[in-house]
Amino acid sequence: MVSGSSGRRVMRTILHIDFNSYFATVEQQANPRLRGKPIGVTGGDRMKRTVLGAASVEAKKFGVKTGMQIWEAKKLCPNIILVSGDSDKYLECTKRFLTILKAYSPYLEVFSIDEVFMETYEIWDPAPSVIPAKAGIHTNHLWIPDQVRDDNIKTTCDFANAYLIAQQIKSRIRSEIGEWITCSIGISYNKLMAKLAGSLQKPDGLVVIANPEETVKILDEIALDEICGIGGRIKVRLNKMGIFHFKQLRQVPLEILTFQFKSYGNFLYNAARGIDESPIIPFYEKEEIQSVSHRHTIDHDTDDLREIKQILLKLTELIARRARAKKLVGKTVNCWFRYGLHPRGEYQVTFSVHPGGVFTGNGMQITIQYTNDGLEIFQAAWRSFQSMWNGSKIRMIGVSISNLKPQTPQNLSFLDEVKQKEVIIKALDKINDKYGEFTLKRAILLGTPIIRRTPNPFLTDRRFKV
Ligand SMILES: [Mg+2]
Incomplete structure (x- = not known):
């Protein structure tokens, strides 16, 4: 709740909009032959080969769930159609969805690729004509109309109005994005309860928790x-x-x-009391990027040094390119990996390191000169990998660069050699921006499988940016 200047408590109105079976529904929208059928979307970063990234509504009826092993899903639903995920398609859809939402409120928090919180403010006024159209001020992420400050005019939390907005959003999604796409919307007075309301009715739900x-x-x-x-x-x-x-x-x-x-x-x-005062964090005000990271799950266990080197180089090129796109340089390189399957069929518990870099010491974190050059990051990551690796087969490897700061002319060297390298990197980026990732790549990467940045269907990806 927000206190108005009059000291009165002002109820908030929050909508939580969540697409149903997002990746699966988008696939069905794109390919009508998949509609009405149980489908499972595979792929999705860390669990690549063996786990379902999403299941369609029809598959869920058989008990198939997101995150389930594929063999398990097939056992429950032998006719399940597996479709490989396409992150570009989902991103495109999310962007169109955000465009619709922006018409209703500037206060949108992209919580994950298929979930958004939206805060709306409205004014109850006996004489609406006195209210200028877009009067408003910004305070602490909250948009409070000027009139809230006027004791004569009440601010209300009109859930009935929010309900109408929700219905409009649903119908606009159908007509502007696709008739197969549905979402569940929860409305309440805080984020926690709006999200809960949205989860109570699926698919295509619309639930209000009013008080x-x-x-x-x-x-x-x-x-x-x-x-x-x-x-x-x-x-x-x-x-x-x-x-x-x-x-x-x-x-x-x-x-x-x-x-x-x-x-x-x-x-x-x-x-336990349904209390949550966390603000909406609009996507353009999201916290600064702490690190740029990427990991890859290999579709087999490997101890082939050349292969590992190639994957690591590819990952470091990817994060370097992302850092450059955001005009950032970083100086702390983190490398982590997971060993392959234990003979007993369980993952060996070795260590797990968060890409944000909670792990320090043991040579895992290496500090270098500020850079956003893939090869420099690779060299540090490779050193770090070699110092930790015991020679067993690995299944997953990741790398991050943190301690970031904006790239300024002071970071740039004017030494000829360095300058030349920068010119080459810029040209590479331009071509790759235009023609796709790895159109031009270092020779060692020739023949390696494509690694793409895939939106993670799980909630952990809440910092995902569109
Ligand atoms: Mg969803």
């Missing part, structure tokens, strides 16, 4: 992990404390929750 009384009723009927932010592990920990429902969670004092879960305890305390 805290309704919130409590609904919370008491759902499982703990149905709230965004409570995952499987947290659920297990809560269960161990004897907490199985939100009703029980509400009885736990804040002190105990913060003792058990540190600052996350606060979130749990509030979530």
Whole structure:
């Protein structure tokens, strides 16, 4: 809730718009022969070969779920049609979707490739004609019309109006993006509850949670992990404390929750009451990029040094190009990888490193001169890889560059050799921008499979930018 200048609490109106079975529906929209059939979209970064990135509504009826192993999905639904994912297609669709939403509010938070939060403000005014069309000021990510500051005019949270907007958005998506595409929309007074409302009816849902009384009723009927932010592990920990429902969670004092879960305890305390004051973070105000990273899951286990080198070089070229596109240079290089399948069929637990660089030491993180040159990043990453690798076969490898800062003329060297290299890099980028990734590439990359940046269908990709 937001306090108006009059001291009155102003209710917010938040819509959560979530496409149903996004990748699968977009594929069905593009290819009518797939419509009405159980399909599974494969691909999607880290789990490439063996896991479903998305399942169509029809496949879900058989119990097929996103993230499921392909063999498992086939067992449940032998007729499932597997389609390989096409990130460009999904991105294009998301952009068109955002264009529609922008007509209703400038306050859009792109939460993932198929999910957006939208905040709307509206004014109830007995004499609407006195309100100038676009009066508004910006404060802390919130758009508050000037009139809110006038005690004579009430600001209301009119869910009925938001409901009409939601219906319009749904019909515009159908007519402007495709008749096969549906979304579920949740409306409430904060993000947490809007997201929950959206999840209550699928597909093509439209649900309003209008007030805290309704919130409590609904919370008491759902499982703990149905709230965004409570995952499987947290659920297990809560269960161990004897907490199985939100009703029980509400009885736990804040002190105990913060003792058990540190600052996350606060979130749990509030979530159990449907409280969430987090602001909408419009996509153009998203936090600065902390690092540029990329990883690749190889479709077989390998200890072939040449192959690993090629993949790593390709990854470093990709992140270097992304850094250059954003006019950034970085000086910390992180490399991480996962060993292949253990003979018993389980992944060896070695270490897992977040691309953001929480891991330091052990030679994994290497500091170099500020750069956005792929080869320089590669050299550091390669050194780092060699210092960690025990010679076993690997399945996944990733690299990131962090400690970023804007590229300024001071970062650029005027030494002839360096300058020449920069000219070459610029020319390479221009050609690749025009004709696609890796049209021109270093000779060692010839013959390597194409690695593309794929939007991750899972929630972890919430910083995904469009
Ligand atoms: Mg979705």
